[in-house]
Structure formats: C-alpha cells, structure tokens
Amino acid sequence: MKWTTCVLPLLSGICLASVVPTTAAQALIQGTYAISAVKNGANYGCMIVPDSGHANGMTIYNWSASDWLCGADAPLEQAQWFVYAVQTAAARVHIIKNLATGRCLVRDAGGANTLSMYLWPDNTDKTYCGQASAQALVNDGRAAWNFNSLQYTLNNAGFVRFTGPLYLGQPGYPRLGFTPTPPTAPNRVVGTTSPTFSSDAGAWTFRFDTWPQD
C-alpha cells in the first residue's frame, strides 16, 4: 500500500501527483558532527583537517586530553564537520564540509583514491561546494556522499548517533577508509594514516556524533 496524499503542505500550496516511491530508509542528516573512524570495533579517532583546519588533506586523530569527543579540551573547528543533504529529482546526496575553512571533502580528480579539502571556483555561493548547482554537484560526484547505509543508533549519553560506511555515489562504488591502519586506537600521531577509497576500504565505518551543546 502506498499513500497518495501529501501531509506536508507545499509552500506553493500544491501537492503534485505521486512520484518515486523509495524502498529503503535513507539517512537524512543535517548539522555539525564529530565523525569517528572505526575498524573492527576499534575507534581510531576523529576525522580532522590538520594544521588547524588549513591543510589540504584529512586524517584521523584523537587529542586524548579529555572525555569530550575527539579527546579535545573543547570543540575544535578542524574536527567539526557540517553535514547537510542535497536533493535532486533522482538522487539525495550529502555534503561534508569542515567547519574551519568551509571546504568540502572531495575525491581528487581522475578517479584517484585520494581526497582533498576543496571548493570549486565555479560559483561564489559555496552551498554546493562551489559547483554551479545541486545537479552539477551530483553529476560531478566527487563531493556527493551517499549516506544511505548509515543507521540511526544512540550513543551512551542518549544522543542520536549515525553509524555506517561512507560511499561516494552508490553503495558498491568507492568506499571511504584509511591506510595504513594506525598502530594504536585511538590514533594520536598526525600523519600516520591517510584517507583512501577501495571497493571495501578495509571495512571502515563511521560514527556521526553531535557535539555537546554549549
């Protein structure tokens, strides 16, 4: 059975005909998160952008200075990721943007298995990472993250947490991981590991936790 009415009133006041029933739950995430990288049950630390957020690359790290997320004394922009959903007629993707500089997490050109922090120069509005439109962002694909495999869970403090693998494009496409696996968990040495893509990326999964609210 499919419902044929629209509960959410449109701003235009018109709800058009039925369209595109979806068959699987799709994560829809917006907000500022710490993103932890987990492999074989071990939390290797948070995704961060080194050099106070100004480095070109991204890695995983834990400051181990406190019980806060990422072991930091306080929320640090280099470890905070602003995540939001973009929808086209055929796809829903998510953008992952670092709070320090507003740059997006982007796959490098040419099908590389490496990533950089980047904004395209095509548009002064950086809503779509500098791409001209939502469709252009989806068509390019390098900054269009698929969250459909993330599951809603709860962390020990009662906050909603999203957990699962991260893909670009569709599941089965390049999956985010890190290589080499850091020698200890959590990782306390910057530069010991780098993000990479592969068909399974060594089964890395990611935890999206909201930062404690000040």
Place this chain on the structure above:
Amino acid sequence: MKVLSRFCYVFAGACALASSAQAQVPNLVQGTFSIETPYYVSGSTTPTNQGCMIIGNSGQSDVPSLYDWGMGNYTCGLDAVNWQEMWEVYALSANNTLVHVIKSRVNGKCLIRGQSGAAASPSLYLWPTSSYTEYCGFSNAKDLISNGQAAWDLSAVLPYADSGGIVYYQGPARHAMSPNPYLAFSPLPSSAPSRVADNSWGVFTTDTLNKWELHLKSMTNWD
C-alpha cells in the same frame, strides 16, 4: 501491510511518497537553523511566513517572538548571521522515547514549557541541576525526558527539498507533554512577515484550524 505513518518529500515541484519501510524510521531533526513560521489561516492550504522565531529585546527576552529584519537577502531578512534567530535542534532518547531539544544560540538556554508543562507560553530556561547544558541543565537525557518541560515532539516536522536542492524541514511543533499543544504565536502580526519587534509572542494552542508550522532552514554557506 501496516503503514505506521505517512509523509512526503517535496522537490522540484513534485511530492515523492514514502514507503511504509521508510515510515518506520523515526524522524530526526538535527542542526543549527533559522526558523520561519508558516501560518495557515483556517481553510487555507497556502501558508504565509509570519517571520522568524527569534529572541527579542536584543537577545535578552525569555519568550520567543516573531520578527523579520527586512534588511538583506539572508534568512529572516538579515544581511549577516544574527544569533537571535539561530536555534540548535537535536534529538535525545532514553527509555525508548525520542524527543527533541530546541535551544537558542543567543544564550544556550532551552525552549521549554514551564509550570510543569502548564505554562501558556514557551520560555527559555536552563535547569541548575548540573553543568550539562546539552541536557538543558539536567544530568542526563533520561532526567530531561522524565521532567518533560524541555522535550519537544517534532515527529511532524518533515524533510523536503527546495528548488535549489537543499533539504529543509517543515511542520507543526508540539510540546511533548500532555496535552501536546502546538507552538503558535499571538497576536497574529499585523503584516507578514512581522517587522514589529517584541510584539507577537510564542504561545501554546490546541487550535488545529489556524495552523502554525516551523520552517527550519539550515546554515549552508561558508564563503
């Protein structure tokens, strides 16, 4: 097949129907938002934005009100971000109960229904019980939910995408404590959106004919 609930996504002028499998996923709203207030006069299917829910009196007020600055192209008529219009919204859960917290960015205080859930108007407050402001001053999520006054039911605030493709949320907000009244504003601004500060205040209502909704718009731009 039992359908637990129903909703639709709206994008590019179309309404996509959700399957029953999708409907079983709890609706979660999380992020930092400005919040506009679409209002449906009885019988109308076309809302009018009455302004943003803000903390007036230069951020010193304890009760939210409606306002649009009318100065720029940003949300709420602003030409730059103003904490008075920014709200943190996030989900908490304990004992199989999912609620949302709505917190002003002006002072980190939570939007509550005081007087043990009987107050006529919402207000900002932090309990002194603990330093855990993420729980509005309670020690944990369970205590916040058990108390109930800072707990909101946003299960009808649903995602949709605007013409540009960015996903927002819209729908009626209810307080989580019985009798689950809706968040509304009174008196209705004399013009929409309201350009008169500290004039139209947050109230609770059970009126289902003249409907107020919240339209949550996420911060998305970093230039």
